Amino acid sequence: MSSHFPASIMKTNDIYDTKRSLANFHPTIWKEHFLSFTFDDALKVDGGMKERIEKLKEEIRMMVIASVQNPLVKLNLVDSIQRLGVSYHFEDEIDQFLEHMYVSYNNSLLFSSNDSQDDDLHISALLFRLLRQHGYRISCDIFLKFMDNNGKFKESLVEDERGILSLYEASHMRGHGEALLEEALEFTTTHLKAYIHLYSNINPNFASEVSNALKLPIRKCVPRVKAREYFEIYQQQPSHNETLLTFSKLDFNILQKLHQKEIAEICRWWKDLNVSTNFPFARDRIVECYFWILSIYFEPYFKFGRKILTKVIAMTSIMDDIYDAYGTFEELQLFTLAIKRWDMSMVNLLPQYMKVHYTTLLDLFEEMDKGIVNDGISYRSCFGKEAMKRQAESYFKEAEWLNKNYKPKYGEYMEVALASSGYELLSTISFVCMGDIATKEVFEWLFDCPQILKASTTISRLMDDVVSYKFEKEREHIVSAVECYMSNHGRSEDETCAELLKQVEDAWKTINECCLHPMNVPMPFLICLLNLTRVMALLYSHEDGYTNSKGRTKLLIQSLLIDPLHL
Numbered sequence: 001m002s003s004h005f006p007a008s009i010m011k012t013n014d015i016y017d018t019k020r021s022l023a024n025f026h027p028t029i030w031k032e033h034f035l036s037f038t039f040d041d042a043l044k045v046d047g048g049m050k051e052r053i054e055k056l057k058e059e060i061r062m063m064v065i066a067s068v069q070n071p072l073v074k075l076n077l078v079d080s081i082q083r084l085g086v087s088y089h090f091e092d093e094i095d096q097f098l099e100h101m102y103v104s105y106n107n108s109l110l111f112s113s114n115d116s117q118d119d120d121l122h123i124s125a126l127l128f129r130l131l132r133q134h135g136y137r138i139s140c141d142i143f144l145k146f147m148d149n150n151g152k153f154k155e156s157l158v159e160d161e162r163g164i165l166s167l168y169e170a171s172h173m174r175g176h177g178e179a180l181l182e183e184a185l186e187f188t189t190t191h192l193k194a195y196i197h198l199y200s201n202i203n204p205n206f207a208s209e210v211s212n213a214l215k216l217p218i219r220k221c222v223p224r225v226k227a228r229e230y231f232e233i234y235q236q237q238p239s240h241n242e243t244l245l246t247f248s249k250l251d252f253n254i255l256q257k258l259h260q261k262e263i264a265e266i267c268r269w270w271k272d273l274n275v276s277t278n279f280p281f282a283r284d285r286i287v288e289c290y291f292w293i294l295s296i297y298f299e300p301y302f303k304f305g306r307k308i309l310t311k312v313i314a315m316t317s318i319m320d321d322i323y324d325a326y327g328t329f330e331e332l333q334l335f336t337l338a339i340k341r342w343d344m345s346m347v348n349l350l351p352q353y354m355k356v357h358y359t360t361l362l363d364l365f366e367e368m369d370k371g372i373v374n375d376g377i378s379y380r381s382c383f384g385k386e387a388m389k390r391q392a393e394s395y396f397k398e399a400e401w402l403n404k405n406y407k408p409k410y411g412e413y414m415e416v417a418l419a420s421s422g423y424e425l426l427s428t429i430s431f432v433c434m435g436d437i438a439t440k441e442v443f444e445w446l447f448d449c450p451q452i453l454k455a456s457t458t459i460s461r462l463m464d465d466v467v468s469y470k471f472e473k474e475r476e477h478i479v480s481a482v483e484c485y486m487s488n489h490g491r492s493e494d495e496t497c498a499e500l501l502k503q504v505e506d507a508w509k510t511i512n513e514c515c516l517h518p519m520n521v522p523m524p525f526l527i528c529l530l531n532l533t534r535v536m537a538l539l540y541s542h543e544d545g546y547t548n549s550k551g552r553t554k555l556l557i558q559s560l561l562i563d564p565l566h567l
C-alpha cells in the first residue's frame with residue numbers, strides 16, 4: 001500500500017458528510033447493569049466460609065486418591081467433578097488417576113470376561129471419553145464387544161439408556177476415519193431422540209439431560225455453560241454425591257462474584273470510551289465480549305487474561321464494524337497503515353472516530369505489556385502486536401475486495417477470511433496472557449498456523465458465514481463463504497450450507513486428533529483453542545448470537561453472570 005494519502009481523505013474529519021454503509025444493530029441490552037457491582041460487594045468470603053470450603057475440598061481430594069478395589073467405579077466421580085466445573089482444583093490427582101487407568105487398560109487389567117463391567121456400555125464409553133479428553137490414544141475397538149457380526153451396534157443396547165447417552169458423548173471424541181464412532185453417533189442419536197418423547201413424563205430429568213446433549217455434546221460445549229446445565233441434572237440424580245455438590249455450588253457462586261467484579265471494572269473502561277457517541281455505528285456488546293472470553297478461561301488465575309482479552313475482542317469488534325461498513329475506503333487505507341506502523345504519531349492522520357479507536361488500542365497493548373513485563377519477557381508482546389497487525393490487514397483485504405466489487409474464488413476467500421475471523425488474534429493474545437509457560441517456541445508454533453488453529457478458524461469462519469449470510473445480504477457487505485462456494489461449485493444455497501457444515505464437522509475431528517499425545521505444545525494451549533472453538537459453536541449455532549444477543553445469549557449470560565446457584 002502506498003504511503004502517500006489521496007488529498008480527499010485529509011478532509012474526512014467531519015465523519016457525517018460522507019455516505020456510509022450502516023447495519024441495524026440493536027443497542028446493548030445490559031445498559032449499566034454490571035456497573036452497579038461495586039468492589040465492596042464482591043467476593044465476600046469470610047473466614048468461616050473459607051474453612052468450610054477447604055474442608056469439603058479435602059474430602060473430595062481424598063475420594064479421588066483413595067484406593068478402591070475396582071477403580072472403574074471412580075470414573076463416575078471424576079466425570080462429575082469435571083462436569084460440575086471444579087476439576088481445576090484436583091488436576092494432579094485426576095491426571096494421576098487417568099494415567100493409571102490408561103496403563104491398566106492397556107495391560108488388560110480393567111475388564112475381564114467374567115467381570116460384570118465387561119459388558120457395561122456406560123463404563124466403557126466413560127473410560128473412553130475421559131481418557132481421550134486427557135489426550136490418551138485409547139482405541140475405539142473398546143466398543144467392538146457391543147457390536148454384532150454385521151458391524152452394527154446390538155439392538156438390545158437400546159434398553160440401556162445411560163449407556164446410549166454415554167456412547168453418544170464418547171462418539172464426539174472421534175477423529176478422521178473412525179467409522180465405528182460414526183456408526184455410534186448415528187445409532188445413539190436416533191435412540192436419544194426417541195428417548196426424549198418416551199421419558200418426558202416419566203423421567204423429565206433424564207429427558208432434559210438427553211435434550212441438552214443433543215443440542216450440544218460435552219466435547220463441543222463451553223465447560224462453564226455445561227456445568228451450569230449439569231448442576232440441575234446432577235442434583236436430581238439419587239446417586240449424587242452431596243459433598244461434591246455443595247462444594248461445586250459454593251465454588252460456582254464464589255467464581256461468579258469474582259467474574260462480576262471483573263466485568264464491573266471492564267464496563268467502567270467501556271463507559272469511559274463512550275461507545276454510543278464515539279462509535280454510534282458499532283455493536284455495543286461489552287458484556288457479550290466478556291462472556292466470550294470467560295468461555296476460554298474461567299479460573300481465578302486467568303483474571304488478567306480475561307481483562308485484556310475482553311478489551312481486545314471489544315476493540316476488534318468495533319474495528320470489524322469500521323472495516324465492514326462505516327469507514328470509507330480511503331480512511332481504511334490510513335487506519336491499516338497506522339496499525340501496521342504502531343506509532344502514536346500516526347494518530348494525527350486519522351479522522352476523529354478512528355483517532356479514539358487507535359489511541360485506545362495502543363493504550364490497551366501498553367496495559368498488556370505492563371501486566372506481563374514482570375515476567376521480563378517482551379517477545380510475547382511482539383507476537384501480540386503482530387497478530388493485531390495481521391488482523392487489520394485481513395480486514396483491509398476484504399474491504400479492498402468490496403471496493404473493487406471483486407468476487408474471490410472460495411479458496412482465495414478462505415485464506416483471508418480465516419485470518420479475519422479474529423481467531424488467530426484471540427488465540428495469540430490468550431497465550432500472551434497465560435504466563436511464562438507461553439515460550440517463544442509456543443508462539444512460533446502458533447504463527448506457523450498448526451492444524452488445530454486452522455481447524456478452529458475454519459469452524460469459526462464457516463459457522464459465522466452460514467448463519468450471517470442472510471442478514472448481511474441486506475446491506476453492502478463483502479462476499480461470504482456461502483456465496484463464493486455457491487458460485488464456484490454451482491450449488492444451491494441449501495447444498496452449500498450442508499457442505500460447509502460438513503467441513504465444520506471434519507474440522508472438529510482434526511481438533512480431536514490434535515489433542516492427543518504426543519502433543520506439539522502443552523495441553524493448556526490446546527484447551528484454550530478448543531474452548532475458543534466451543535464458544536463459536538455455542539454463539540453461532542442457529543444465528544449470530546453475538547450480534548443479535550437478545551435471545552439465547554442473554555439467557556446464557558444471565559445464568560453464568562447474574563443468577564447464583566441455590567445452596
Ligand SMILES: CC(C)=CCC/C(C)=C/COP(=O)(O)OP(=O)(O)O
Binds near residue numbers: 420
Ligand atoms: C473473534 C473476534 C475478534 C470477535 C470480535 C467480534 C466479531 C468481529 C464478531 C464477528 O462479527 P461478524 O460476524 O460481523 O464478523 P465478520 O465481519 O468477520 O464476518
